[in-house]
Amino acid sequence: MRFHRAIFFAASLGAAAASATPTFTGVMQTELMMSGPPPGVCGVCHLNGVTTTGTVTTPFGRAVRMNGLMANNDASLRAALTALTMANTDSDGDGCSDIAELKGMPSPTNPNVATDCSAGGDGGTMVMDGGMGGGGAGGGGPTIGPIRYGCGANSVPELMALAAVVALALRARRS
Amino acid sequence: MRKLGWLLAVAVALGGSTAAAFPWMVKHDYQSCAVCHVDPSGAGQLTPYGRAQSDVLLRWRIKKPTADEAQEPSPTTRFLWFIDLPEVVNLSGNFRGGAMIPVGGAPRPLFMAADLYGTVKVDRFVFHASSGLGLRNVGPAAILPQCGGDKPCNAQWVAREFWAGATFADEAVMVRAGRMFVPFGLRNNEHFMWVRDTTNTDTNLDQQVGVSASYNGEKLRGEVMGLLGNYQLGPDAYRERGYSAFAEYTVLSKLYLGLSSLIAVSQADLLLQLPQVRHAHGVTMRWSPLEPLALLAEVDFLAWQQPTRLDRLGFAALVQADFEVMQGLHLIGSVEGQHTGSQERGPSVGGWVSAAWYVLPHVEVRLDAILRRTARPAPDPATVGFTLLGQLHFFL
Structure with a gap:
């Protein structure tokens, strides 16, 4: 809700609001000494590359989140990448760690998509267990769907609670 | 009815602020909001x-x-200007529309609120509800149709408040349950000022379901609310639970100091979907040193915690002076600041110059000139925006 309002007022008042942190791909390139931007660029973390609220839900995106990624905080991304390196996290469960896939030469492979990464990798660490959401410190946890508003988002309990209060009040008045 | 139809047409044509609250009423010796508002804490x-x-x-x-x-x-002053209602029933409406004119951009019509209010008071029991139409960005108060995700919240049937309560101790105490305004800070009606926006406590969209107890005494007033979440959004992981409270004490004649505190826990924040504990703790002041002048101030300390670390620290602050040039015409100057702890280069600062003219019974015309320097996370430079906001407000 806050985010939607931020967009509205940023647009209205001339400020530029962004839902993705634009510096993150550059930080990844520098930190991992990658030959180019990560596969899918924003899509490496944001589902389908859509950089709106609640889309940091790719397996790799969840892994960096669970390792402390904070929006607009480059240091938190560096720390998260270090944690993934230490844990040999393999978000897509293809046997190569996320970091190895991203650092892969001549071109990085997508840490969200299981591929035969060993062919092109530069010696990435093989992991034998873990898999999506379960590798080392990288477990991203269950995906939470995008926020929804309105009756379908479950307004029944509050109405029932209010009805109960009204009923109790009326009953107290009668007695 | 023709008059009502005309008003509705105008409101729709002008096409979000809503509930009005006037903390500057201290200049008229009103510390408590409960005598003038159905909500005992105002608005x-x-x-x-x-x-x-x-x-x-x-x-x-x-x-x-x-x-x-x-x-x-x-x-x-009666409902729809002239209709006498039975004592137990209180009906009214709130229609606010206008235009936002960013310098260098096209004017943008705004449909801010079109709500009807109803309250029934029987003996000590009070039942209150509001409902209306909302356009754009009213998701958190929406009933139908469902929106969010890939469905934009463009036109929604909204219900901002619905609660039931009972008064005690000669109406000094009220206990309520339902969907209510969150008790925190100054309940000013410039609902997107940073003190309201960053604390998620504006009167437009930030109502929560909960249980509250309020007290309005001679020198002390306050309210404590247990937050159970906003059930008009989902999944449940996004709902915030915790408490919010404020208390205000009369230090001297027309000088009131207050404290506010809020801690809300959610299983997922909106950006990173990580569990979060959100803190807001602040102080407020309302002071009328001269008959036509009211000074208001609020400073809030903000913190966002994730499960294993302190995520961010920030603040929001507001100083406002309301000068009543003559009865019904107010000139208002406001200075605000905020820092959200997201690697901005320094705080964001803003200034407002506003005029509010209560020109006719139930009618307010308002103009705000808003200059804001909004700090952005490095390496982005800060942005500066100047906007004129014109509003026409009918309260039935």
Whole structure:
């Protein structure tokens, strides 16, 4: 809700609001000494590359989140990448760690998509267990769907609670 | 009915602020909000007494009224100007529209609020609800149709408040349950000022379901609310639970100091979907050093915690001066600041110059000139925006 309002007022008042942190791909390139931007660029973390609220839900995106990624905080991304390196996290469960896939030469492979990464990798660490959401410190946890508003988002309990209060009040008045 | 239809047409044509609250009423010796508002902590629907006082104290008069006239509310203070309602029923409406004119950009019509209020008071029991139409970005208060995700929240049936309560101790205490305004800070009606926006406590969209107890005594007033979440959004992981509270004490005549505190826990924040504990703790001041002048101030300390670390620290602050040039015409100057702890280069700062003219019974015309320097996370430079906001407000 806050985010939607931020967009509205940023647009209205001339400020530029962004839902993705634009510096993150550059930080990844520098930190991992990658030959180019990560596969899918924003899509490496944001589902389908859509950089709106609640889309940091790719397996790799969840892994960096669970390792402390904070929006607009480059240091938190560096720390998260270090944690993934230490844990040999393999978000897509293809046997190569996320970091190895991203650092892969001549071109990085997508840490969200299981591929035969060993062919092109530069010696990435093989992991034998873990898999999506379960590798080392990288477990991203269950995906939470995008926020929804309105009756379908479950307004029944509050109405029932209010009805109960009204009923109790009326009953107290009668007695 | 023709008049109502005309008003509705105008409101729709003008096409989000809503409930009005006037913390500057301290200049008229009103510390407590409960005498004039159905909500004991202020904002939203007026009581019949509040309706009368709005006419006596707020409405602009061409000629200075005589002493008798100054005390006597006009018969037009009734619902829809002239309708007498039974004592147990209180009906009213709130229609606000206008235009936002960013410098260098195209004017943008705004449909801010079109809400109807209803309150039934039987003995000590009070039942209150509001409902209306909302356009754009009203998701958190939406009933139907469902929106969010890939469905934009463009036109929604909204319900901002619905609660039931009971009064005790000669109406000094009220216990309520339902969907209510969150008790925190100054309940100012510039709902997107940073003190309201960053604390998620504005009166437009930040109502929560919960249980509250409020007290309005001679020198002390306050409210504590247990937050159970906003059930008009989902999945449940996004809902915030915790508490919010404020208390305000009369230090001297027309000088009031307050404390506010809020801690809310959610299983997922909106950006990273990580569990979060959100803190807001602040102080407020309302002071009327001279008859026509009211000074308001609020400073809030903000913190966002994730499960294993302190995520961010920030603040939001507001200083506002309201000068009543003549009855019904207010000039308002505001300075605000905020830092959200997201690697911005320094705080964001803003200044508002506003004029509010209560030109006719139930009618307010307002103009705000807003200059804001919004700090962005490095390496982005800060942005500066200047906007004119014109509003026409009918309260039935």
